[in-house]
Amino acid sequence: SAVISQKPSRDICQRGTSLTIQCQVDSQVTMMFWYRQQPGQSLTLIATANQGSEATYESGFVIDKFPISRPNLTFSTLTVSNMSPEDSSIYLCSSRGSGGNEQFFGPGTRLTVL
Amino acid sequence: GDSVTQMEGPVTLSEEAFLTINCTYTATGYPSLFWYVQYPGEGLQLLLKATKADDKGSNKGFEATYRKETTSFHLEKGSVQVSDSAVYFCALLNTGGFKTIFGAGTRLFVKA
Numbered sequence: 001s002a003v004i005s006q007k008p009s010r011d012i013c014q015r016g017t018s019l020t021i022q023c024q025v026d027s028q029v030t031m032m033f034w035y036r037q038q039p040g041q042s043l044t045l046i047a048t049a050n051q052g053s054e055a056t057y058e059s060g061f062v063i064d065k066f067p068i069s070r071p072n073l074t075f076s077t078l079t080v081s082n083m084s085p086e087d088s089s090i091y092l093c094s095s096r097g098s099g100g101n102e103q104f105f106g107p108g109t110r111l112t113v114l
Numbered sequence: 115g116d117s118v119t120q121m122e123g124p125v126t127l128s129e130e131a132f133l134t135i136n137c138t139y140t141a142t143g144y145p146s147l148f149w150y151v152q153y154p155g156e157g158l159q160l161l162l163k164a165t166k167a168d169d170k171g172s173n174k175g176f177e178a179t180y181r182k183e184t185t186s187f188h189l190e191k192g193s194v195q196v197s198d199s200a201v202y203f204c205a206l207l208n209t210g211g212f213k214t215i216f217g218a219g220t221r222l223f224v225k226a
Contacts (some may be wrong), residue, residue, distance in 0.1 A: 048213070105159065
């Protein structure tokens with residue numbers, strides 16, 4: 001299994017600013033994922049981040065709005081750029097190792113944009 | 115494409131009641147199936163999984179059997195507790211796939 005931590009756990013931001021969320025995994029993992037979850041809703045995949053390659057974005061999400069870094073096998077960041085109130089959500093980091101098929105999740109970052 | 119459909123919530127039960135949360139899937143090939151649970155204020159965590167037809171996954175008193183003939187993976191527990199109150203997500207990962215497909219989630223409330 002993998003233990004995932006995220007920073008910050010929550011933040012309140014002003015419209016037009018950017019926030020970078022950090023995700024740290026306690027072991028080396030092949031695949032990392034970033035999700036958005038509206039309160040009471042299911043998960044929406046933003047992008048998949050593999051070390052050494054560009055992140056792959058899902059339909060409706062673009063790199064200019066959600067740039068992602070994956071500098072090594074245990075760490076990733078997601079930036080929410082030029083925020084608007086519609087970006088208010090919970091952002092979840094997740095990983096899956098090369099040997100398994102289940103995913104592990106961080107506790108989430110609760111973002112409120114005013 | 116692959117998809118997961120699970121029963122809508124919320125489901126409200128009294129303590130010690132029997133729980134069933136229905137989940138059906140559409141997928142080509144032979145996917146692995148999962149149930150994840152999300153407790154209030156936390157991320158998702160794996161509850162149980164099954165990787166081939168007729169496998170039964172179990173954990174913490176919860177069970178689910180991979181039924182290929184009915185493309186189902188229903189979650190059951192014989193006697194729920196207040197501490198089981200959470201949101202439950204059914205999910206699948208297809209053979210050779212890299213993206214897990216999640217259902218919409220079912221919120222469970224258990225009353226004392």
